[in-house]
Each structure stands twice: as C-alpha cells, then as structure tokens.
Amino acid sequence: MLAYRWASPHEKSFEPGRGALAYADAMNYAIFGDKGSGAFCVEAALAEAGASYEFHSISLAKNEQRKPHFLALNPSGKVPALRLPEGEVVCESAAILLTIADRVPDAPLLPRSGTARAQAYRWLAFMASEIYPMVEVSDYPARFVPQGAEAEALRGRAKDRIRERLLIVERSVALPWFLASGFSILDIYAAMFTRWRGSIGAEWLAEGHIPRLDAISDALRKRPAIAPVWARHFGDRG
Ligand SMILES: N[C@@H](CCC(=O)N[C@@H](CS)C(=O)NCC(=O)O)C(=O)O
Numbered sequence: 001m002l003a004y005r006w007a008s009p010h011e012k013s014f015e016p017g018r019g020a021l022a023y024a025d026a027m028n029y030a031i032f033g034d035k036g037s038g039a040f041c042v043e044a045a046l047a048e049a050g051a052s053y054e055f056h057s058i059s060l061a062k063n064e065q066r067k068p069h070f071l072a073l074n075p076s077g078k079v080p081a082l083r084l085p086e087g088e089v090v091c092e093s094a095a096i097l098l099t100i101a102d103r104v105p106d107a108p109l110l111p112r113s114g115t116a117r118a119q120a121y122r123w124l125a126f127m128a129s130e131i132y133p134m135v136e137v138s139d140y141p142a143r144f145v146p147q148g149a150e151a152e153a154l155r156g157r158a159k160d161r162i163r164e165r166l167l168i169v170e171r172s173v174a175l176p177w178f179l180a181s182g183f184s185i186l187d188i189y190a191a192m193f194t195r196w197r198g199s200i201g202a203e204w205l206a207e208g209h210i211p212r213l214d215a216i217s218d219a220l221r222k223r224p225a226i227a228p229v230w231a232r233h234f235g236d237r238g
Contacts, residue, residue, distance in 0.1 A: 029053040032070065033079035034060045036195065038093045038132075040233040042080045044188045045097050047225045049104035094128035097185040109185045116181035123172065123186055126165075131193055134162045138199040159201050166193065166200070166210055173212040176219055188226070191217040195234045 029051055033039020037060060046053045058064045058079050065077050074081045074091040082096045083089050090096050101109035111117045137144060137158035141151035169190060172178075178186035194213050197205055208214070221230040 029085060030056055030083040032056045032058050032073060032081040032083070034058055036233050037079050038192065039080040040195075040229065041093055041185070041188045041192045042082055042096050042100070043233070044192075044220075044226045044229045045100045045109060045185055047229050048188070048223075049100055049107040049109060050225070051100070051104065092128070093132065093189070094124050097124065097189065101185055108183050111179060111181045111184065116179055120179060120184055120186055123169065123178065124189060127169065127189055127193065131162055131165045131169075134158045134165070135193075135196060135199045138162065159199070159204075162193075162200050163204055163209070166213065170210045170212050173216065175212055175215055178216060183223075187216050187220055191220045 029046055031039055031042050031046070031053055033042065033055070034057065039055070043053070043055060058070055060079070064070055065074075065079055070079075070081075071077055073083075073089050076091065078091070080093060080096060081089055081091045082099070084099075090099050097109070101107070105112075110120050135158075138155050141154040141158065145151055145154050173190070174180040177183045178190055190213055193200075194205065194210060194217055220226055221234075
C-alpha cells in the first residue's frame, strides 16, 4: 500500500544540524531531492512498487545540495539520494532504481531475466553515463570553462550532445513502453530526461524530434501509481 508523505505540512525540509537518521522512520524509505529533479525517478519507482516513503526537500535553487548536511549523505553534492529503511544511503540514480527493483521483485520495474533484462541494463547505463553527466555541463557550464561566452558556447554543445543521445534512445524504443517486454524503470528514467527543458532546450523538445519518448511520457503521466508523482514534479511542464 502506497503511503507517501510529501506535500506541506508533511514535506520536510532537510534542516542543517539534523542528521539524516534524525528523520528516520524505520518503516519508510526517505528520498532526498528537489521537485522536477532526478528525485522524480526515485519517487516514481517507489510509488510504482507500492513502497512507503518520505520526501525530504533539498533545494537546488538554494544550492542545498552543496551544504554539509547533504554532503554527509552524498559527498558528490548531487540529488537524488535514497535512505533505505535499514538506514543505509544509496546515491546515483541508476543504482537507486536497480536497488528498488531488486528489493521489490514483484513490482513491474525490470524484466525478470534474459535478454530483456540485459537490454534494460544497457539503456539504463547509457542514459546514466552518456546523458545525465551532460546535464551538469548544460546547467552549470561555468564549472568547466570561464563564465561568459565560453560557458554559453559549452552549454550549447552540451545541449547538442544530450539531443544526439536522446535520438539514439528514441530509435531504440519499442512502444507502448521502452522495452518490448513492457513497462519498466526505463520508462520512468527516459521520460524524466524529456522534462528537462532548460537543460535540453524547450524549442527543440517542442519540435517533435522524439515522438516515441513523448508517447512514453504521456502514458507514464496517466499511469495510476505515477500520475500524482508526475503532477508534483512536472505539473507545470506538461
Ligand atoms: N550521477 C548522478 C547525477 C545526479 C545529478 O546531476 N543531479 C542533479 C539534479 S537532477 C544535481 O544534483 N545537480 C546539482 C549540482 O550539480 O550541483 C545520478 O545519476 O544520480
């Protein structure tokens, strides 16, 4: 039975000076992240699995991912992070999704075996290693080159690379879901990237280059367990 505690007054901001375990609810998973961020895929997977969780807000706008209390959870200063009910913290979106799929094997999160499972690993790894790192370059180019014209040029190249790679994903999608075997975490993960208009370019996304991925997003936003999660994260982004 899904039991999330998310929106005000239950949504907890992750206050400095209080360790993650201070919030521990032995029965619950705890997601640390921001609305519209990579925390979406974690929340969607837990919702689909029917797991209980809490969502602890880490504001990217306020740079809270770089604050000591969050760095204690993930020294790489990136959301999402997931605290397991046992207290262990798992970071890295692909690892988190695989962990949830492993822990709730009856949920339709991964093909059970065979080549479909191998393909799931392949495309999860592709998106995590070829697309997601480019998002940092697009969002924060001045971390890599001097601020100004150089940074803007780098941002443009990063957007191009994300688009090229999304087109590779697009060509691999079997409808109605990413994998021919049916719904999986691949749908959640791929749809998430298509929402990141600032990182990819709103105009390009509106031009219809990725109709299969768009169809998956449409199906996902209507999926009963995921619809409320989608609305909280992307309600303003279609
Ligand atoms: N490799 C990480 C990447 C996570 C990531 O880049 N998260 C973004 C938000 S979607 C973030 O925290 N950005 C803030 C920053 O880089 O300072 C993962 O897969 O979880």
